[in-house]
Amino acid sequence: MIIGVPKEIKNNENRVAVTPAGVAELTKHGHTVYVQSTAGVGSGFEDDEYVAAGANMLPNIEEVYAIAEMIIKVKEPIEQEYGLIKKDQLLFTYFHFASHEPLTHAMIKSGAVCLAYETVEKADRSLPLLVPMSEVAGRMSVQEGAKYLEKPMGGRGILLGGVPGVKPAEVIVLGGGIVGTQAAKMAAGMGAHVTIMDISLPRLRQLDDIMPANVQTQYSNDYNVRNAIKSADLVIGGVLIPGAKAPKLITRDMLPSMKKGAVIVDVAIDQGGCFETSQPTTHAEPIYVVDNVIHYCVANMPGAVPYTSTLALTNATLPYAVQLANKGWKKACSDSNELRLGLNVVDGKVVYKGVSDAFNLAYTPVEQVLGTSASN
Ligand SMILES: NC(=O)c1ccc[n+]([C@@H]2O[C@H](COP(=O)([O-])OP(=O)(O)OC[C@H]3O[C@@H](n4cnc5c(N)ncnc54)[C@H](O)[C@@H]3O)[C@@H](O)[C@H]2O)c1
DSSP, X not given: OEEEEOOOOSTTOOOOSSOHHHHHHHHHTTOEEEEETTTTGGGTOOHHHHHHHTOEEESSHHHHHHHOSEEEOSSOOOHHHHTXXXXXXXXXXXXXXXXXXXXXXXXXXXXXXXXXXXXXOOTTSOOTTTHHHHHHHHHHHHHHHHHHTSGGGTSOOOOTTOBTTBOOOEEEEEOOSHHHHHHHHHHHHTTOEEEEEESOHHHHHHHHHHSOTTEEEEEOOHHHHHHHGGGOSEEEEOOOOTTSOOOOOBOGGGGGGSOTTOEEEEGGGGGTOSBXXXXXXXXXXXXXXXXXXXXXXXXXXXXXOHHHHHHHHHHHHHHHHHHHHHHOHHHHHHHOHHHHTTEEEXXXXXXXXXXXXXXXXXXXXXXXXXXXXXXX
């Protein structure tokens, strides 16, 4: 198959969808890979590394879209790219259709096959192409929290791990999923005293078994959260209710009870945030202060560490990309339930229920397109 890897053009997006190692793997399977010149530079991969791995470099994005049967990307196509997408072309990338109606209509109109990273789903209902970014954001939340607790950054001036004779910082982690687990591990590793709060007792039991002694678990309810944040130096929000907005666990009236210069990192901001006073921020201006509490609410945290994020993402996406290239999308999706669940829009039809429901569009069962569409 002919595979195209365009350079991401979304603002401040430095990740790339295929690394030189990925090119080597795809070419080993007999595929031809075209990479747009400088596509990997933001993640630390130079053009000559791609060439050495077997890629053909193309100078501009138009040529990449024009030649490729499958486009592998990171972010959803943006408006400038809509016109470049060809009918029956396979697009394998994050789309997040349900939050972007114009994109949905543009992809329907294109007649392309849109396989979304975010809805590829394993039998245990986990989302293997979202997990790596939650891992990055969870680990990073502690790094950022520690930084903004420093006095020159406006924080309380407390070192997470303390020192002999001085107590460590109190870290509260709301949500014990992927983000919360990684955050708790990092904070505990730095010597902080950590409390993970979740509403899932099975999850709390599991965390209680695997976490080190400086991590405790506590059931999450309004009463317990209200009390816990009074003594917190750093609060990390990583709650998720699938398909819904994040619940507001810290409301405005609770902030005055917190310590002056405490930091809250709302990782769940991409789902609306789990603190009432959270507003999305960017890496250019990541924080603001409300009632003496520093708020860090960057919606695309992994964007700040593109080298790690690219490798983490491509480790997860490449095996699926190889299946798609080896078999063609139709056979790959017929053989793999995980990949089939990734199909969102095919040949002008919406085949993912969540997307059709979001915009009141006609829904076509995916089996129908797998049986009738022209094969790639
Ligand atoms: N800002 C970023 O850059 C970034 C990056 C990656 C992920 N995220 C977001 O981080 C959030 C968490 O992602 P995840 O992968 O860890 O999800 P996850 O599903 O693995 O974990 C969510 C956890 O929240 C718990 N929860 C639900 N309601 C709760 C409540 N009231 N109190 C306490 N816990 C509660 C669930 O039981 C679950 O354990 C998501 O919104 C995700 O989109 C943001």
